[in-house]
Each structure stands twice: as structure tokens, then as C-alpha cells.
Amino acid sequence: MTTECLTNKKVLTKGNYAIAQAAILAGCQCYFGYPITPQSEIGEFMSGKMQELKRGYVSAESELAAINMTIGAVSTGVKAMTSSSSCAVALMQEGLSYATADELPVVLISVMRGGPGLGNIYPSQGDYFQATKGGGNGDYHLIVLAPSTVQECVDLTYKAFYLAQKYRNPAVLLADGLLGQMMEPVEFYDYPYPEIDTSSWALTGAKGREARIIRSYAPLADNQCVFLEKLYQKYKVIEENEVEWEEINTDDADIILVSFGSTSRNAKTAMKQLREKGIKAGLFRPVTLYPFPNKRLHELAQKTKKFVTVEVNMGQMVNDVRLAVNGACPVELVNKGVGAPPSAAEIVSKIEELL
Amino acid sequence: MATQVFKLPESLKGDVKYSFCPGCDHGIAVRLVAEVIDELGIRENTILSASIGCSVTTYDFINVDALEAPHGRAMAEATGIKRARPDKIVFTYQGDGDFASIGLAESMHAALRGEKLTAICINNTTYGMTGGQLGPTTLLGQVTTTSPTGRNVDYYGYPIKIAEHIALCDGTAFSARVSLDTVANIRKAKQAIKKAFEVQIKGLGFGFVEILSTCPTNWKMSPQKAHERVRNEMMAVFKPGIYKDQT
Numbered sequence: 001m002t003t004e005c006l007t008n009k010k011v012l013t014k015g016n017y018a019i020a021q022a023a024i025l026a027g028c029q030c031y032f033g034y035p036i037t038p039q040s041e042i043g044e045f046m047s048g049k050m051q052e053l054k055r056g057y058v059s060a061e062s063e064l065a066a067i068n069m070t071i072g073a074v075s076t077g078v079k080a081m082t083s084s085s086s087c088a089v090a091l092m093q094e095g096l097s098y099a100t101a102d103e104l105p106v107v108l109i110s111v112m113r114g115g116p117g118l119g120n121i122y123p124s125q126g127d128y129f130q131a132t133k134g135g136g137n138g139d140y141h142l143i144v145l146a147p148s149t150v151q152e153c154v155d156l157t158y159k160a161f162y163l164a165q166k167y168r169n170p171a172v173l174l175a176d177g178l179l180g181q182m183m184e185p186v187e188f189y190d191y192p193y194p195e196i197d198t199s200s201w202a203l204t205g206a207k208g209r210e211a212r213i214i215r216s217y218a219p220l221a222d223n224q225c226v227f228l229e230k231l232y233q234k235y236k237v238i239e240e241n242e243v244e245w246e247e248i249n250t251d252d253a254d255i256i257l258v259s260f261g262s263t264s265r266n267a268k269t270a271m272k273q274l275r276e277k278g279i280k281a282g283l284f285r286p287v288t289l290y291p292f293p294n295k296r297l298h299e300l301a302q303k304t305k306k307f308v309t310v311e312v313n314m315g316q317m318v319n320d321v322r323l324a325v326n327g328a329c330p331v332e333l334v335n336k337g338v339g340a341p342p343s344a345a346e347i348v349s350k351i352e353e354l355l
Numbered sequence: 356m357a358t359q360v361f362k363l364p365e366s367l368k369g370d371v372k373y374s375f376c377p378g379c380d381h382g383i384a385v386r387l388v389a390e391v392i393d394e395l396g397i398r399e400n401t402i403l404s405a406s407i408g409c410s411v412t413t414y415d416f417i418n419v420d421a422l423e424a425p426h427g428r429a430m431a432e433a434t435g436i437k438r439a440r441p442d443k444i445v446f447t448y449q450g451d452g453d454f455a456s457i458g459l460a461e462s463m464h465a466a467l468r469g470e471k472l473t474a475i476c477i478n479n480t481t482y483g484m485t486g487g488q489l490g491p492t493t494l495l496g497q498v499t500t501t502s503p504t505g506r507n508v509d510y511y512g513y514p515i516k517i518a519e520h521i522a523l524c525d526g527t528a529f530s531a532r533v534s535l536d537t538v539a540n541i542r543k544a545k546q547a548i549k550k551a552f553e554v555q556i557k558g559l560g561f562g563f564v565e566i567l568s569t570c571p572t573n574w575k576m577s578p579q580k581a582h583e584r585v586r587n588e589m590m591a592v593f594k595p596g597i598y599k600d601q602t
Contacts, residue, residue, distance in 0.1 A: 056438035072435020
């Protein structure tokens with residue numbers, strides 16, 4: 001992969017490189033990371049490019065350090081990010097909890113691999129809970145965006161920087177090993193979002209103003225209650241304004257496949273094959289995993305007969321779909337623990353068993 | 356005519372509730388840092404990466420922008436601040452548990468990378484805020500709430516000599532250990548703190564000062580006795596001195 005900036009040109013590139021290049025184009029001023037397969041290309045790309053551009057780069061001593069370096073950088077008002085994978089994102093959970101409490105726009109690229117424990121380097125969606133439910137302490141949410149193509153890796157990396165700054169909340173691009181490693185044609189373009197003014201809160205030195213303290217320490221319970229109410233008001237605004245999903249053939253569907261990320265591509269093919277067999281199938285693909293498209297799923301539950309989530313994990317998003325549907329119709333699971341997503345043929349045959 | 360003989364440093368917030376225990380050396384250390392920031396004229400360009408422990412309240416006293424790091428991560432957050440804003444003066448103020456136990460990796464690697472940062476580490480041989488448990492600097496034989504019969508090597512191993520270790524890192528430009536038990540030593544401490552900031556300002560590398568400090572509450576001693584302990588017991592193991600000076 002060249003380190004040239006390639007705006008407005010179609011190039012064939014890997015998901016990891018696409019993410020890194022998009023971060024550069026988004027104006028990411030600092031990158032901090034520690035190697036882990038299957039996302040190491042992000043740090044490799046950044047090490048060269050950030051130095052070339054005279055931006056910040058640190059080969060951090062650990063993921064604990066990497067997430068906290070990112071917190072430090074964004075506290076000064078600049079865009080910054082880290083990237084990692086599964087068992088190492090686990091090490092970042094403390095930092096993510098702090099970043100939500102500090103209301104800091106950290107961007108994390110999480111490229112999922114097999115777990116639990118060391119697991120393996122195959123693709124996985126086993127960190128849906130880790131990303132959407134929060135592995136850190138206390139009440140908080142991360143904004144979670146799930147790309148399904150390499151092009152979307154670019155689009156949603158831009159969006160992650162924008163939403164993180166807009167809401168002063170950490171945002172996660174939740175990709176997987178398949179997206180990270182596969183090559184597809186991609187078009188890069190200029191950062192499409194407005195720049196957010198950070199001057200009202202960023203730490204830049206107390207020149208001509210009161211000194212600012214960014215902290216999460218709240219020794220009095222009442223103060224913490226006030227903060228949590230404010231934080232959850234913000235989440236309400238995010239839930240009202242930022243939900244994104246894709247749906248195909250859902251209008252007349254008797255069965256709706258719900259799937260995110262790379263897995264949703266096989267689910268889409270399976271949906272088409274089911275249609276060819278005369279089964280009225282549709283596809284629902286959440287793009288934002290938090291905020292989750294609860295409302296739309298609830299609406300669809302009133303007219304469809306069944307949902308089936310297709311996931312590469314032991315059944316995680318299925319729980320959120322069940323909550324959204326709230327008993328209006330059955331919600332089943334077609335899954336595979338880890339690895340490349342189940343093929344369209346496998347999905348079709350499992351769904352036929354369910355009917 | 357009245358002559359002003361005493362005033363608060365500008366870098367010290369005036370009207371705040373003092374939260375350290377009576378006789379604790381944190382008060383002196385924080386004041387010295389504030390005086391140095393004043394003398395270097397850097398208050399409006401300085402950012403503090405605060406830590407967890409008794410040191411957490413430093414931002415209540417020192418009148419600069421501050422970011423509160425998780426326990427042990429102050430050097431990592433300071434690194435992030437400095438890499439994002441290389442023109443800022445960035446420092447941490449940490450306890451020995453924060454700097455040399457849970458944050459040892461962050462501290463050593465910041466020094467090894469030669470980060471243009473200043474770290475002030477308060478060594479009081481115990482975890483003060485949580486009630487006096489054994490820490491990385493607890494002396495052999497010292498009784499704490501988690502070494503009820505005294506620190507023995509079999510169960511606990513040895514205390515760490517922080518200033519010596521940091522001096523061994525090639526990226527370190529200044530490393531010293533000081534104490535606050537006498538007026539003369541307080542003066543030396545201030546000079547060391549100033550140098551630790553100056554090496555950052557000059558871009559020479561990592562600046563570090565370990566400050567031997569009292570914890571009368573957890574040591575269950577009067578402030579006077581506590582300073583005698585610093586002199587007689589701590590200094591015997593943690594020898595004050597300048598371990599590296601590349602100025």
C-alpha cells in the first residue's frame with residue numbers, strides 16, 4: 001500500500017489500510033497502538049504516514065498505555081485514535097469507561113478476532129457485547145459503527161471521528177478480521193463532515209481563562225447522579241438522531257434476516273436465494289450497533305412473521321433484537337462460533353429447518 | 356511601611372479547602388511545584404496529567420489545566436497530551452504506587468522514549484489514600500495493614516529505588532531524589548523540581564524527581580517523628596541525590 005493520499009481515486013486496498021488512510025484524511029493528528037493480529041497493518045501504515053505528515057505516533061508499551069495516550073491527545077481538542085483487537089481491546093475497557101466519564105472523543109478501531117481468551121486470529125463477531133454493552137465499569141455507552149465492506153470502513157471511520165467529537169463520547173468502528181484483511185475497490189474522498197469546535201472545553205493551557213479540569217472523580221453521590229442524568233440525556237439525543245441501518249425487501253417479508261458487518265453480506269445473498277425459492281425473506285442490517293435500531297425493528301415486528309439473526313458468535317445481537325421485538329414475533333438465531341461467516345447456502349438451509 | 360514577606364504563588368489556587376492530612380509533605384511538594392511554575396513563567400502553557408491516590412487532588416491546588424488519568428496511567432495520558440501539543444509543558448504528579456507499581460510500565464517507557472515530560476513522584480512508602488497498605492517502596496521490616504508483621508523478603512520481596520531506575524533509562528535527562536525533612540532539603544528539592552521542568556523546556560528529555568515524603572496518619576506518627584523516620588530510615592535506603600543530570 002502506498003502512503004500517498006489518494007483522494008477521489010478508486011484503489012484496491014485492504015480494510016485495515018482503508019481505515020488507516022481514512023483516519024489520515026479525517027484529520028487524525030495522533031495515533032497510538034500496540035500490535036495485534038488481525039489489525040497490525042493499521043499501526044504499520046500509521047507509523048510511516050504520521051511521521052511523514054509530522055503528526056503524532058507512538059508505538060505504545062501496551063494497550064493500557066495506547067488508550068490512555070489517545071485520551072491524553074483528544075483532551076487537547078485534536079482528533080486521535082487507537083486500534084486493536086478483541087483480547088487486547090479488553091485491556092482498553094478501563095480507559096473507555098474513563099473517556100465516557102470525561103466526555104472525551106476517543107476513536108477506537110476494533111477489528112474482532114476469535115475469543116474468549118487468546119482465541120485465534122480468525123474473523124469473529126464475538127465482541128458485540130464488549131462494544132455495545134461496555135466492558136468497563138459504570139453506566140455508559142460507546143457509539144458503535146459496524147462496516148460491512150471496505151468502502152464502509154472508510155465511510156464509517158470518517159463518521160466515527162465526527163460523532164465522537166459531536167457528542168464528546170468515544171466511538172468504536174467495530175470491524176472484523178475478514179474486513180481488515182480483505183481487499184476491495186475503495187474510493188477515498190475528503191472528510192465530509194463539519195469540523196467541531198473544541199475550544200470551549202479542550203486543555204490548551206489556562207491562558208486568559210480559568211484553569212480547566214477534566215476528571216471523572218465525583219466524591220459526592222449526588223454530584224455523580226447529576227452527571228449520570230446529563231450523560232443519559234446525551235444518549236437519548238444520540239438514540240433519536242444517529243440510528244442508521246439498511247433494509248432490503250422488508251415490506252412484504254415473512255422472515256427478516258438481521259445481520260451486521262461482513263456476515264450481513266452472506267445473509268443478503270441468502271435472502272435473495274430464499275426469495276428465489278418463493279420464501280418472502282428480507283434483510284435488516286444495523287449500521288449503528290449503538291444506538292441500536294430498536295424502533296424500526298419494533299415496527300417491522302408488527303407485520304413480519306419471524307426474525308432470524310445471523311451472527312458469527314454464540315448469539316449476542318439476537319438478544320437486542322428480542323428486546324426490540326418485545327415478544328411480537330419469534331426471533332431465532334443462525335450462527336457460527338468463529339471464523340468466516342456461514343455461507344449463503346448454509347444460512348438458507350438452516351432457515352429452511354426453522355420454517 | 357509594610358513589607359510583604361510572604362505570598363501565595365500565582366500557580367496555587369488561593370481559596371480552596373486543604374485536603375491533605377496535617378503534617379503530610381504533599382502540601383510542601385505541591386507548593387514547590389507551584390513556585391517553580393511561577394518562576395519559569397509557564398503557568399498559562401502548562402497541562403497537568405493528574406493521578407489517583409492522595410495526589411488526585413493536586414488539580415484542586417495547582418492553577419493549571421488538568422486531565423485526571425486512571426490509576427497508573429498518568430504518564431501515558433501525559434505522553435498523549437505532549438504528542439498532540441508539543442508546545443505545551445506537561446507534567447505528572449503521582450504517588451509511588453501510581454508511578455512505580457501499577458504505572459511502572461508507563462513510567463519506564465515514557466523515560467525510555469525520552470518523552471519531553473516532567474514527573475514528580477511522592478514516595479511515602481505506603482498506599483496513603485486507601486489506608487496504609489504495603490506498596491512498591493515499603494521498607495523491609497515496615498509494618499503496614501497488609502504486612503502486619505513487617506515487610507519480609509519471602510512474602511513481599513524488595514522495595515524499588517525509583518530515581519536510580521529512571522536514571523538508567525537513556526531517554527532520561529534528569530533524575531533526582533530529594534526530601535522535605537529540613538529547610539535546606541526543601542530548598543534542594545525545589546532546585547531539583549526546577550531542573551526537571553527545565554530539561555523539558557529545553558527539549559533534553561525526561562525529567563524526574565522522587566520526593567521522600569511523610570504519611571503521619573498511616574505511619575501513626577507525629578509530623579516531627581515522621582520527618583525523623585524519613586531521615587533515619589528512608590534516607591538510609593533511598594539515598595537523596597542527583598542520579599542523572601544532562602543539563
